[in-house]
Amino acid sequence: MSTCTNIPSIDEIREQTKTSFGVNPCLWQAEVAQAVLRRDKDIISVSGTGSGKTITFWIPLLFRSRGIQIVVTPLNILGKQQVDQLAKVGIRAVALSGETATHEKYKAIEDGQYRVVVVSPEELLKKKGSFMQLLMNEAWASQIISIIWDEGHCIGPSSWGSFRPAYKDAACLRHILPRNVPYLVTSATLDDHAVDEIVSVLQLQKDRLIQFRNSNDRPNIHITVRKLVYSMSSYLDLNFLIPVDWKEGDNVPKFLVFFDRISESVAAARMLRRRLPPHLRCKIKWFNSEMSSQFRDKTQSSYKSGGVWGLYCTDSFGMVSIHKCCRADSRHLPVGYVTDVEEEYLFFAIFLDFPVKTLSNIRY
Numbered sequence: 001m002s003t004c005t006n007i008p009s010i011d012e013i014r015e016q017t018k019t020s021f022g023v024n025p026c027l028w029q030a031e032v033a034q035a036v037l038r039r040d041k042d043i044i045s046v047s048g049t050g051s052g053k054t055i056t057f058w059i060p061l062l063f064r065s066r067g068i069q070i071v072v073t074p075l076n077i078l079g080k081q082q083v084d085q086l087a088k089v090g091i092r093a094v095a096l097s098g099e100t101a102t103h104e105k106y107k108a109i110e111d112g113q114y115r116v117v118v119v120s121p122e123e124l125l126k127k128k129g130s131f132m133q134l135l136m137n138e139a140w141a142s143q144i145i146s147i148i149w150d151e152g153h154c155i156g157p158s159s160w161g162s163f164r165p166a167y168k169d170a171a172c173l174r175h176i177l178p179r180n181v182p183y184l185v186t187s188a189t190l191d192d193h194a195v196d197e198i199v200s201v202l203q204l205q206k207d208r209l210i211q212f213r214n215s216n217d218r219p220n221i222h223i224t225v226r227k228l229v230y231s232m233s234s235y236l237d238l239n240f241l242i243p244v245d246w247k248e249g250d251n252v253p254k255f256l257v258f259f260d261r262i263s264e265s266v267a268a269a270r271m272l273r274r275r276l277p278p279h280l281r282c283k284i285k286w287f288n289s290e291m292s293s294q295f296r297d298k299t300q301s302s303y304k305s306g307g308v309w310g311l312y313c314t315d316s317f318g319m320v321s322i323h324k325c326c327r328a329d330s331r332h333l334p335v336g337y338v339t340d341v342e343e344e345y346l347f348f349a350i351f352l353d354f355p356v357k358t359l360s361n362i363r364y
Contacts, residue, residue: 007038008063016062017055021089025055032184032212033059036146041210042183042202044152044195048216049188054082056184060145061091061115067145071118074154074164076293077300079118091115096123096131099293106130110140121166125173135176144181147173149202152187156197167201174203188216235268241310242275252283254303255310262288262314269312283309 008016013030017023025033028047033056035043047053061067073079079095086093093116094105101123109117124131135141149155155167185198199206230236241255259265265286273281285299285308302308 007034010034013059013063017059020062021055021058023055025059026052028212028214029056029059032056035210035212036060036182036184037063039146039180039182041208042204043185044190044198044209044211045184045186046190046212046216047186047188047214048218051188051214051216053186053188054085056186057082057148057150058086058089058091058116064145066112066143067115068140068143069116069145069148070124071116071148071150072121072124073118073150074121075151076120077296078150079120080293080297082116082118086116093118096120098122101130103130106134110134110137112140112143121164121170125166125169127169132176135173138178141178141181144178146182146184147177149183149185149198152185152198153190153194155185155201156194157201158194158197170201171203235271238268238272239275242272244275246275248277248280252309254306254308257310257312259312259314262286262290265312265314272310272312283307284312285310286312288314 010027010030013033014025017025017030029052032043032045035041036056037060045053045056057069057071061069071079071082073082076095076097076099079097083093083095092114094109094114095118096105097120108114119131123129126132154164155170157168183202183204185202187194190198195211198204199209226237228237238257241257242252246252257265257268259268265288269284269286273284276283287296287299291299299308299311303311
């Protein structure tokens with residue numbers, strides 16, 4: 001992987017980012033962007049949800065006037081959010097998935113109309129697909145700054161059983177891309193085992209790999225375990241979310257409940273709905289990848305605004321939305337069941353009021 005010349009200094013990166021995006025990047029953010037621009041190593045960046053990993057995707061665009069960033073994301077909602085965010089700062093971006101990848105969009109990408117392409121792993125890695133053909137266009141591929149693998153914890157085989165098996169074909173990209181295109185893998189949490197899996201799947205070379213790690217401690221989150229009183233399949237231990245003495249007009253703190261299986265989330269939501277009068281049962285919904293993108297967008301907005309009190313979810317909600325919807329507001333967040341040999345437990349987190357620092361006043 002060849003080194004790129006004319007690498008901006010940390011001070012230059014901070015100054016240009018402030019001018020273009022209106023925020024002062026932290027030292028680690030500037031260092032990640034600088035590593036991408038150097039193009040001599042692949043990068044793994046681990047930092048807590050909401051800490052500002054995404055801005056490291058866009059900073060390199062400020063120093064490569066014709067450069068293109070490719071972002072691989074496992075969730076279509078993430079792609080849409082990133083496109084919307086970039087539009088606010090005048091950067092044209094497009095999101096591609098099985099639903100949105102049209103011939104017209106690919107032609108516009110090839111013609112250089114977009115500086116950021118957000119793509120699902122399935123669309124990116126489709127054999128003989130349009131994206132593969134695009135990557136084989138040497139003139140276009142020569143403009144790629146980096147390939148960004150967002151939500152990197154989804155890449156390894158340990159997650160394929162429940163999420164996106166398309167990642168298993170990612171190794172082929174190393175034989176197609178120009179040798180000087182680095183990978184940037186980001187996640188809020190990656191242990192050593194997950195990193196080893198990523199190295200294997202993406203064909204990274206450990207002697208050409210640099211890692212940036214920041215604490216993902218969230219002091220406003222307290223983990224609690226409660227022993228189940230009822231059978232796990234009854235979902236009755238979740239009834240505390242709508243107390244028995246609740247009456248219409250009482251406040252219901254917003255909540256999220258996560259399940260491994262969609263069928264379980266639907267059954268549990270229906271169980272809790274029975275505690276509400278019919279005209280309020282729509283305040284509790286289930287949320288998963290089988291829903292239409294329009295429904296997911298509308299539901300996420302309703303939850304954020306308070307129109308929806310609680311969601312029974314799979315991971316399709318958790319990765320994209322918790323940090324956007326659970327702000328400084330006291331609430332319970334049931335995150336799953338834990339089963340022991342003889343006893344079962346409800347495992348949940350409590351979000352407490354905690355001042356959230358903005359990007360501009362954080363310094364390292």
